[in-house]
Each structure stands twice: as structure tokens, then as C-alpha cells.
Amino acid sequence: MKLEIFLDLIALMVFSVGGEAxxxxxxxxxxxxxxxxxxxxxxxxxxxxxxxxxxxxxxxxxxxxxxxxxxxxxxxxxxxxxxxxxxxxxxxxxxxxxxxxxxxxxxxxxxxxxxxxxxxxxxxxEPITNASIRTEVKENTTDRCNVTLHCSAPSYTSAFSYTWKYKHRDTGYRMYNNMSSIQISVPRDHQDMELLCIVHNPADQKNVSVRVQEMCNFPDNSSLPRRHLSIIFISLIVIVILVIISIIYIWRKYKIPVVKEKNNREMNYIEVTTTRPREDNQIIQLDNEQYMGMPATRKVKVETVYTTLQHPPPKPT
Missing domain, CATH: 2.60.40.10 (Immunoglobulins)
Known part of the structure; x- marks a missing residue:
């Protein structure tokens, strides 16, 4: 919108003898x-x-x-x-x-x-065209948003002036600042606040506005407890894993070997059989059959020897 401002300011009026003004x-x-x-x-x-x-x-x-x-x-x-x-x-x-x-x-x-x-x-x-607002959010917490706003318009020959106004809910616009850049800290309950930048010179002006909810994303309070619980749960799991790993490491590094003795002793035995040939030729009846002229073996004598076997004691490490 082009606006011609005609400031008809009478600065000086001088009357002379000839009636000149x-x-x-x-x-x-x-x-x-x-x-x-x-x-x-x-x-x-x-x-x-x-x-x-x-x-x-x-x-x-x-x-x-x-x-x-x-x-x-x-x-x-x-x-x-x-x-x-x-x-x-x-x-x-x-x-x-x-x-x-x-x-x-x-x-x-x-x-x-x-x-x-x-x-x-x-x-x-120079006429004012393409006025714009650039925002830089410095900090965005759960209850407040800190942001810097830069208002500008392209210019090659003219110097522009800037006027900031703000409006909250149904109130009218109120004067805020007369600089091209401003820093504001907006509380959470002012998300519907609108900021208006007026770029002007004595012959023309342009307006551009921005709303707080368009530049500040306040976290949802309802999701905070669930998020905190998730963080606590994950932290506990990590702590438990670290404790288990530490215990295993210490046990492996400082463990003392333990030798287990078997209380039950096993009884092992072997059967030893000795055979000695006879020196004379005689008839030996073996299974009711007689054999002539063959050296006869002596009657087999079976002896059983019992002993107890034990494992040798472990060598010290």
C-alpha cells in the first residue's frame, strides 16, 4: 500500500515593506x-x-x-x-x-x-517493497520463549525507519520499539500475541506481522512425565548392566582357584591269574577227557587282589 504523506509545515513567513511573503x-x-x-x-x-x-x-x-x-x-x-x-x-x-x-x-x-x-x-x-521479518529463537523452554526479530526491506537509495507494535488477544496494537531488530521474552500464555513491524519513510510505509505461535514451539506439558519415566528407566537399565559387567570383571581378575575333593572313594579291583606248567608227564583229567603224553598244566589258581586308588593331590598354583 502506497501512502503519500504531505506534510505542509509552514516553517517561515517573512513580510517586507513591499508586501512580500x-x-x-x-x-x-x-x-x-x-x-x-x-x-x-x-x-x-x-x-x-x-x-x-x-x-x-x-x-x-x-x-x-x-x-x-x-x-x-x-x-x-x-x-x-x-x-x-x-x-x-x-x-x-x-x-x-x-x-x-x-x-x-x-x-x-x-x-x-x-x-x-x-x-x-x-x-x-524510494518506495518500500517486500518487507519481511526474520526470527532467531535463542531459547525455548516449557514456559518461556526468547527470540530475536529482524525487520528489513530491500533498499538501494533510501534509509527506512522501523516501528514495532504488539497486540495480545482482543486488545489494540501498542507501541513497542523503534529499532530494526528487537529481543523479546514471551511467556507461554502469550502464544496468540502478534507483533507488527512498520517499515516507513516520509512518503511510504509497509506492514508485516508475525505471531508468537509461528516461531515458538512450546513443549507439551502432558508428555513430560512419560518422557521423564522413559529416561529414568533407560538409566536404570544402563546402571544394572554396568554393575553386572563390573562384578564379572572383578571376579575373573581376582578369583582364587578352589579344589574339590571327592569324598566318595571308588573301590577298584583287578583279577590276577597265574599259571605254572607241571614238570612231569601225567594224565590230567580236563572236562572228563584224558590226554596222553602232553605236559599237563597245573591247576589254575585264581587270586584276587583288592586295592584303593586315589587321585593325586592338586599341585599348588
Missing amino acids: NIQVHKPAILHGSVSLTYSPSQKMETVKLITWKYKNGERISILDTTEKPYFLYPSQFRDRLVIADNLFTLTIKDLTMADSGVYNIEITDINGRLQSSSFTVTVY
Whole structure:
């Protein structure tokens, strides 16, 4: 939205013996826009004889006058961009450039030689476009959000001013700060608060706003107990595992070997059989059969020897 602010501030008025008055008026204007300079002569003046418009931005030049009928237009940078009212008291300049900033004078002389003049100081400003807010969240806790906001607009020639306002719920906007960057600390119950940045110069302004809930994500309080329980449970599991690992490590490093003795002694035995041949030839009846001429073996004598076997004692380590 383009807004032309015409501040018609009367800074100085000087009356001389000849009835001359000099009025200075400040006129802000927008680049590529237009500006109208209007002068109303006093009622003391009789029929106007001569009107002259002049421009000064370093060098003073004449734009037009009424020396010739209906008027004379001087060649200048404004020639194809001037719109002049029929009475010549209003001068409009179209398609303004930054070079059109300067002081414009009108001089009016009546048939009695009485002179009146007025000065218009025109300042051409760059229009404001694409105003934006950049946010930096510094800290976001469960009950408060600390954030820095930067308001800006692209500019090549003009310096802009900034005004911050805020609105909470159904209240109107209230003044906050006049800097391009601000730091705020917003409580949890102000999530619906809206911050408005106004980028402006004397000829134009743009608004851009942001809500707290769009830049601050407050944690959900309902999930906090469950989250804390999960953290505690995981911590306990880790502690138990570390304790078990420590016990196993200590036991392996410092264990004392233990030798187990078997209380039950096993009884082992072997059967020893001895055989001794006979020296004479005789008939030996073996299983009711007789064998002649063969050396007979002596009757087998079986002896059983019992003993107890024990494991040898372990060697000390």
C-alpha cells in the first residue's frame, strides 16, 4: 500500500515593506510517482501580473513564467513531465526521479508591484517493497520463549525507519520499539500475541506481522512425565548392566582357584591269574577227557587282589 504523506509545515513567513511573503513547505514524494505543488496567494494581492516557477538543486533554473501569453516554458529536465493548472498556481511533476529532489520556488507579482513567493522542498524517496521479518529463537523452554526479530526491506537509495507494535488477544496494537531488530521474552500464555513491524519513510510505509505461535514451539506439558519415566528407566537399565559387567570383571581378575575333593572313594579291583606248567608227564583229567603224553598244566589258581586308588593331590598354583 502506497501512502503519500504531505506534510505542509509552514516553517517561515517573512513580510517586507513591499508586501512580500516567503512560505516554505516540505513535500515528500515517491520515486516514479508524482508531486503537486500548490500556492494560494493572499487576498491583499490585486490582479496577478507575473508568475514564475523556478527550481534549485545546486543551480537555480527557471521552469516557466507568464512573460508570454499564455505562458513560457523553459527547456529543462521537467519539460515533458509537467502538468500545469490553468491559473499556474499548481505545478505537478510526474514520473519522479531521485534527481528531482530539491527546492521549487514560485514568485507572484501583481499589477501594483506587490510580490509574494513560496518555497517547496521536495524529497523523493524510494518506495518500500517486500518487507519481511526474520526470527532467531535463542531459547525455548516449557514456559518461556526468547527470540530475536529482524525487520528489513530491500533498499538501494533510501534509509527506512522501523516501528514495532504488539497486540495480545482482543486488545489494540501498542507501541513497542523503534529499532530494526528487537529481543523479546514471551511467556507461554502469550502464544496468540502478534507483533507488527512498520517499515516507513516520509512518503511510504509497509506492514508485516508475525505471531508468537509461528516461531515458538512450546513443549507439551502432558508428555513430560512419560518422557521423564522413559529416561529414568533407560538409566536404570544402563546402571544394572554396568554393575553386572563390573562384578564379572572383578571376579575373573581376582578369583582364587578352589579344589574339590571327592569324598566318595571308588573301590577298584583287578583279577590276577597265574599259571605254572607241571614238570612231569601225567594224565590230567580236563572236562572228563584224558590226554596222553602232553605236559599237563597245573591247576589254575585264581587270586584276587583288592586295592584303593586315589587321585593325586592338586599341585599348588
